[in-house]
Amino acid sequence: MVPADLRFTKEHEWVRVEGDEAVVGITEFAAHQLGDVVFVELPAVGRTLAQHATFGVVESVKAVSDLFAPVSGDVVAANDALGGQPELVNSDPYGEGWMLRVKLADAAQVDGLLDAAAYEQLTAEA
């Protein structure tokens, strides 16, 4: 089950809107597909993300995967804990494994993302 209050991308990022900010991470499905995450590279606070552009990299033991910005906006926080504990992405992808907090440039972008039901359907077909 994916959390009902989140929005999702086809590339398996999630977004949780909190006021005029969005918290961003990758889904449990993505974390499971990647396997054990051993390295996460995130943008610096203050960087401006463009929706759909790559914002970082997540690496498992075997694979390197790009992270795609689900929304546009300035990075207001990055999860520094992932530097020392990248495995949080596997163990708690929707909680302690969060990646970025972004100041939303255009809140309407969120409405264009998948809701939980649509995302579950996407992963069921995968």
Place this chain on the structure above:
Amino acid sequence: MTDSPAPAPQPTPLLDRHEALGAKIVDFAGWLMPIQYAGILEEHRATRSAAGLFDLSHMGELVVEGPEAGAALAAALVTDPPSLALGRAHYSMICGEDGGLLDDLIVYRLGPDRFMVVANASNARTVSDALVHRLDGFKAVLDDRSLATGLVAVQGPRSMAILRPLADIDPAAIHYYGIAEGSVAGVPAMVARTGYTGEDGFEVFVDVARVHEVWDALYAAGQPHGLVAVGLGARDTLRLEAGMPLYGNELDRATNPYEASLGRVVKLGKPGPFVGREALEQVARDGTARRLVGLVLRDRGIARHGYPVLVDGVAAGTVTSGTMSPTLGKAIAMAYVPTPQAEIGTMVAVEIRGASVPAEVVPLPFYKRPS
């Protein structure tokens, strides 16, 4: 233009066992093989701390037999198989006339006139064809036993305790890089003390029709010891920590043994000609422009296969394998660097997504088991 369709991959004879254990299955070198079960890190750590069970039925087993089998292999490979005592094995390589590597191998002496050459799955056909060609004129024949042979490895500090009660021979009496005939779980087997993990362990060669009996018995016997099934993913991280090359990454047709820092394996002192001798003698005389080394990254990032190695900011080498070492907690890699940079302690850099990450040349292996 038409593409000939790729042949359907060969399922490992243990495919149903892997599926029952929840493995992710991939097409590897034309075989359907398990890449991982619970997870690469867990499988890796279990092999280092307890034991791992590996299905290696995809490997190529080529039996060379006849009164001139040893002489034929000495002429075909870079090593000197006739110097092997009965029941012993050595690491070897097969090269082209130009000294380039066709494959790396283990050669086991099974009898006075009987040897087994174990080749990588991806090269088994190439090696088999080359050996058949090179055996011509010798009183020796090759029997490709690859599809008839199942191979299961148990590796790790508990492997002896797991195998011993199941075998009718004493595994402790088998030397490192030795092989003995006996039975395991009642199945006639050849038990070799070889592996690709850096741990003590055994490889059990059996008739493919009975390999599931051996797998099941080892799996069950291993449970109280903490044994887990290990896929190709952790096999790769284990061998990388142990500093062992992988054909296709560190080794290929355009690479000679001296570049791969494996010159010690080439027996130029053995009598008689062998394929590649002239080219390899010249390389041994002249030296090589590049060398395979171990690297540890000194800043954040993971070096991966194909990433450039930078010397003074200029691309001068290539990473062949790299990962975050589960045992050491450091990003480790093997890479080709210009020979002047191959000295231990030299600082180079790896280009990772446009950034230059410092890396130090370190001795191989990265990991050595506590003795």
